[in-house]
Amino acid sequence: MNNHPAIASGNVAVITGAASGIGLAAAKKFVSLDMKICMADLDEMGLEKAGAEVAALCSGGATDILAVSLDVSDFPSVENLKGKVMQTFGQVNVLMNNAGTSLRAGTWSDFQHWQTMLNVNLWGAINGVQAFTADMIAQGLPACIINTGSKQGITCPPGNTAYNISKAGIKALTEGLQHDLRNTEDCQVSAHLLVPGFTYTGMVKAHLPEKPPTAWLPEQVVEYMLEKLADNEFYIICPDNDVSEEVDAKRILWGAGDLANKRPALSRWHPDYQQAFADFMEE
Ligand SMILES: NC(=O)c1ccc[n+]([C@@H]2O[C@H](COP(=O)([O-])OP(=O)(O)OC[C@H]3O[C@@H](n4cnc5c(N)ncnc54)[C@H](O)[C@@H]3O)[C@@H](O)[C@H]2O)c1
Numbered sequence: 510m511n512n513h514p515a516i517a518s519g520n521v522a523v524i525t526g527a528a529s530g531i532g533l534a535a536a537k538k539f540v541s542l543d544m545k546i547c548m549a550d551l552d553e554m555g556l557e558k559a560g561a562e563v564a565a566l567c568s569g570g571a572t573d574i575l576a577v578s579l580d581v582s583d584f585p586s587v588e589n590l591k592g593k594v595m596q597t598f599g600q601v602n603v604l605m606n607n608a609g610t611s612l613r614a615g616t617w618s619d620f621q622h623w624q625t626m627l628n629v630n631l632w633g634a635i636n637g638v639q640a641f642t643a644d645m646i647a648q649g650l651p652a653c654i655i656n657t658g659s660k661q662g663i664t665c666p667p668g669n670t671a672y673n674i675s676k677a678g679i680k681a682l683t684e685g686l687q688h689d690l691r692n693t694e695d696c697q698v699s700a701h702l703l704v705p706g707f708t709y710t711g712m713v714k715a716h717l718p719e720k721p722p723t724a725w726l727p728e729q730v731v732e733y734m735l736e737k738l739a740d741n742e743f744y745i746i747c748p749d750n751d752v753s754e755e756v757d758a759k760r761i762l763w764g765a766g767d768l769a770n771k772r773p774a775l776s777r778w779h780p781d782y783q784q785a786f787a788d789f790m791e792e
Pocket residue numbers: 525526527528529530531532549550551552555579580581582607608609610629657658659660704705706707708709710711712713727
């Protein structure tokens with residue numbers, strides 16, 4: 510398989526949330542392609558263990574791996590991360606703003622959880638874009654910025670409005686970023702929105718000790734991401750073992766139809782629209 514030109518032997522990937530799940534699977538995949546990796550995470554112990562696992566797979570040995578513990582919601586720490594990567598490897602070809610957290614939050618309660626989710630999920634990605642993008646353009650090398658969103662930021666299901674907002678914000682951030690990058694002269698950087706389906710990672714394991722059959726493994730998300738990056742697709746919306754690409758596309762269309770057709774908000778979950786939604790999905 511051909512890869513996106515940023516994903517190539519000797520190139521450098523920076524991954525936040527790299528101690529676990531999708532970030533760790535990406536780090537393992539990138540080292541298998543002889544890339545140098547900066548793994549960043551809040552979880553110091555997890556990062557140490559994950560860094561050792563990735564170093565064991567790395568043909569260049571531990572010197573090709575940089576592990577940085579940080580909180581992505583803190584902008585000076587993210588700027589410091591950029592400085593360390595540039596000092597160590599001299600370039601950045603892939604930036605994955607992937608760190609994320611999901612906490613219980615009612616729509617008008619759990620204020621602290623709202624703040625944490627918006628600070629980590631949304632501000633974490635904004636901080637990454639702010640700290641890295643100008644340097645990634647200036648270095649004049651093929652590069653990409655991949656922000657991890659969620660289907661919850663597109664169809665906004667009821668249950669965790671704060672998480673939905675954080676991921677809807679990432680969608681808007683990444684769309685605007687890609688527009689501006691493609692209108693920047695001599696820019697070799699592209700942006701992509703990675704939208705995993707249901708994936709068996711740390712944040713899911715916390716609630717479900719065994720992998721449900723409907724979930725994908727993080728390695729499947731990373732393989733799918735590389736395939737879509739190779740085709741230079743912007744929206745990388747992963748299916749899982751329950752939801753196909755076609756079902757996702759119809760759910761997205763139904764959600765947009767709420768606005769265009771002046772239906773009630775989130776009509777997919779409104780009792781008066783159950784039959785109409787089911788009929789639409791059957792069409
Ligand atoms: N697992 C799913 O089903 C699913 C679905 C859609 C989107 N996502 C998104 O995928 C991304 C990766 O999550 P995952 O599923 O691999 O879960 P995970 O819990 O395995 O990994 C998330 C990592 O982010 C780190 N992290 C949390 N807060 C941080 C902070 N403030 N600073 C730095 N690192 C921090 C955690 O320590 C952890 O290692 C997240 O953005 C998540 O919202 C996951």
